[in-house]
Amino acid sequence: MKVLVTGHDGYIGQILVPLFKERGHEVVGLDSFLFATCGFGPEGPDLPALSKDVRDVVAGDLVGFDAIIHLAGISNDPVGDLNPASTYSVNHLGSVQLAREAKKAGVTRFLFSSSCSLYGAAGENLVSEDAGFNPVTPYGVSKMLAERDISPLADDDFSPTFLRNATAYGVSPRLRADLVVNNLTGHAYTEGDVLIKSDGTPWRPLVHIEDIARAFLVMAEAPREKIHNQAFNVGRQGENYQIRDVADIVAGVVPGSRVKYAEGAGPDLRCYRVNFSKLTDSFPQLQLTWNVERGVQELHKAYVDVGLTYEDFTGKLLRIKHVKQLQVENRLNESLRWVVPTELAAGPEA
Numbered sequence: 390m391k392v393l394v395t396g397h398d399g400y401i402g403q404i405l406v407p408l409f410k411e412r413g414h415e416v417v418g419l420d421s422f423l424f425a426t427c428g429f430g431p432e433g434p435d436l437p438a439l440s441k442d443v444r445d446v447v448a449g450d451l452v453g454f455d456a457i458i459h460l461a462g463i464s465n466d467p468v469g470d471l472n473p474a475s476t477y478s479v480n481h482l483g484s485v486q487l488a489r490e491a492k493k494a495g496v497t498r499f500l501f502s503s504s505c506s507l508y509g510a511a512g513e514n515l516v517s518e519d520a521g522f523n524p525v526t527p528y529g530v531s532k533m534l535a536e537r538d539i540s541p542l543a544d545d546d547f548s549p550t551f552l553r554n555a556t557a558y559g560v561s562p563r564l565r566a567d568l569v570v571n572n573l574t575g576h577a578y579t580e581g582d583v584l585i586k587s588d589g590t591p592w593r594p595l596v597h598i599e600d601i602a603r604a605f606l607v608m609a610e611a612p613r614e615k616i617h618n619q620a621f622n623v624g625r626q627g628e629n630y631q632i633r634d635v636a637d638i639v640a641g642v643v644p645g646s647r648v649k650y651a652e653g654a655g656p657d658l659r660c661y662r663v664n665f666s667k668l669t670d671s672f673p674q675l676q677l678t679w680n681v682e683r684g685v686q687e688l689h690k691a692y693v694d695v696g697l698t699y700e701d702f703t704g705k706l707l708r709i710k711h712v713k714q715l716q717v718e719n720r721l722n723e724s725l726r727w728v729v730p731t732e733l734a735a736g737p738e739a
Contacts, residue, residue: 391415392609393454393496395443395487396461398422401502403433403562405458405602410434412606417454419446420461421727423712427705429564430695442726444483451494456609459487460502463528463725464565464708471709473527475725480531485538492547498613499539499549500605505594505622507533507553511661513592515629518553518620518667525658536620543618550608550616554601555594555624555663558684560691566706569632570595570681573639574688575706577646579699585650587657589633594663596624597679604668607675621668625677629662635681642685 392409396402397418409416418438439450443461451457462480488499506529507522524530532553539549558570566575576584604623608616636648668675691697705711715721722728 390455390609391417391453392456392458393417393419393451394458394460395419395446396459396502397436397438398425398563399460400464400561400563400565401557401598401601402460404559404598405460405605406433406436408599408602408606409458409609412610414609419443419450423715423721423725424563424708427563427708427711429706430560430562430691432562442483443487444479446487446490448490448493451491451496454491454494454496456498456500457487457491457496458500458502458605458609459484462502463531471712472723472725475723476527476531477534478724480528481534481538484535488539488542488547488549492542495546497546497548498609499547500608501535501539501549501551502605503536503551503553503620504529504532505553505555505624505661505663506659507536508661508663510658513660513662515662515664517664518622529659540618548613548617550618551620552601552604552608553620553622553663555596555622555628555665557598557601558595558681558688559598559679560687561598564691564706565708566702567708569593570635570639570684571688573636574643574685575692575697575702577639577643578689578692579697579702581646582649583636583639583643583646585632585636585648586654587632588654589631589636589650591632591657591660592629592662593632593635593659594622594624594629594661594665595635595681595684596628596677597684600625600677600679603675603677604672607672611672615671621671622663622665623668624663624665625680626665626669628665628680630681632657638682639685642682643689 509523
């Protein structure tokens with residue numbers, strides 16, 4: 390297939406693209422390159438790419454593609470809260486527009502990177518794909534609205550699929566320090582404290598980014614009738630954790646570290662446990678292999694290998710700090726658009 394991956398230069402995209410290329414698919418990227426300077430370790434493979442904000446994509450950009458893997462978006466709650474209107478414009482309206490333009494261009498498959506965050510304050514009961522939504526952040530709401538408005542576009546010629554990813558973790562050339570497993574491991578390595586910023590009781594489903602990438606690959610190659618206009622929770626059975634249990638795993642892996650609660654830490658409204666049986670029943674050939682302990686071991690080794698410093702960990706690897714710094718430098722506006730295109734902003738030529 391000829392596949393367009395939006396957000397290919399991001400956290401998941403840098404892991405997903407090599408998997409698709411290894412399977413023999415022709416891959417083209419599309420990215421605004423907002424985090425091009427936030428490198429961590431070796432870069433992914435060179436890729437022909439369109440330098441474009443996903444909000445500006447038109448049908449002419451998409452002609453000739455068999456499938457779109459739509460990863461691009463405002464990817465975490467702090468950045469989403471910084472300007473909720475921009476979060477909605479990218480994650481909701483931008484995604485719906487992209488789907489409409491893809492349909493106009495004759496693209497037949499549209500795999501949307503959604504999130505289990507749309508379950509929000511779901512409590513301790515396991516939630517399946519037919520559960521009600523209760524998002525508590527602009528990010529979660531934006532994913533819910535995107536699914537709602539993309540789904541009606543489905544017809545005999547256009548097949549959307551919604552992959553509701555659990556909270557991601559793992560090593561990537563565009564490492565994110567704001568994700569809970571990456572964050573706890575980073576604090577443990579750079580400070581010695583496994584710093585919990587809530588009371589430790591919230592539940593989270595967790596999934597390694599390689600397993601997310603494998604799920605996208607399997608669904609991109611699946612018979613249409615197995616995925617058409619459906620949602621799938623993406624993660625492994627048994628990989629729901631309370632945050633305090635993740636902290637204990639980290640403390641057991643990172644030598645000399647200890648669990649510490651941030652001053653004033655309280656409950657977190659985001660609390661949900663997720664059932665992944667639809668994914669495993671539908672795709673028995675999909676082998677998701679990671680668990681949190683193995684992921685923490687991978688992260689710790691990577692932090693040691695690059696000599697991760699506290700300054701980098703709490704600086705360029707935190708998406709919110711990078712965005713704010715670009716705005717202070719007047720390179721990025723409140724709508725999260727580049728003020729003046731630069732070489733780094735533009736990215737490689739397609």
